[in-house]
Amino acid sequence: MTVHLELRDHVAIVRLDRPEALNAIDPETRVELREIFARIGADDDVRVVILTGTGEKAFCTGSDLKKTMPPAESFAQQAFGNASTRQATQSITLVLRIPQPVICAINGIAVAGGLELAMACDIRIAVDHATFGLSEVKIGSIPGGGGTQRLPRLVGLTNAMPLLLGGGRIDAAEALRIGLVSDIVPAAELMPKALALAEQIAANAPLAVRAVKALVHQGGNLPLDEGLEMERMTFGILRDTQDRIEGRRAFTEKRKPVYRGI
Helix, strand or coil, X not given: CCEEEEEECCEEEEEECCHHHCCCECHHHHHHHHHHHHHHHCCCCCCEEEEEXXXXXXXXXXXXXXXXXXXXXXXXXXXXXXXXXXXXXXXXXXXXCCCCCEEEEECCEEECHHHHHHHHCCEEEEECCCEEECCHHXXXXXXXXXXXXXXXXHHCHHHXXXXXXXXXXXXXXXXXXXXXXXXXXXXXXXXXXXXXXXXXXXCCCHHHHHHHHHHHHHHCCCCHHHHHHHHHHHHHHXXXXXXXXXXXXXXXXXXXXXXXXX
């Protein structure tokens, strides 16, 4: 196994475990990530996910270049072939399209597809010795896992273009400055910080949390008026849920709410 899943109450911890290869993603890891995130996404008992890597050197350095040479089939054959071949052309970041929020605990180097994985998460926390970059242009490729689209949206064109075109790296302090990560901490504090945040989110009403995530991601591609209308309708859908009533009762009774996702 190159990917490990640990369940702690309502929190799932997914850990890339190829430290000898800087947690690079080989074909076996891709399969395991797809299987694990499909399982998590279908599990209503999981309310928050933490994605991290093994070791203190690297979170993920993207695809394992030694094991991912171009296939014999043409791209057209794969893209328009059966479900199995089509999947081969899809970015691994698609596994993160699950209803639950995903926190990325970046434990070291996050470059190429590793940074793209991190950017596909909802929240990013990094160790203070982490470095970040999209180096694909240096090997005749492009950041094809969302890098050219997500990075400018996260940090703006002024900050994104030097990274995308130059293929260089930035340190954790610069990543924090430009808004690529929300916090940087010493290595010993990374998982406690991520777990504390995950538990804070998991204590909230799960339907409301999922709705907020969906509204942010979907509404960001809409004109403001349409986004506001989608927000209004979602508020109406949630208004009569039992969890919303429980939240009001708990507030009145000065106790912690017990949410059930209904």
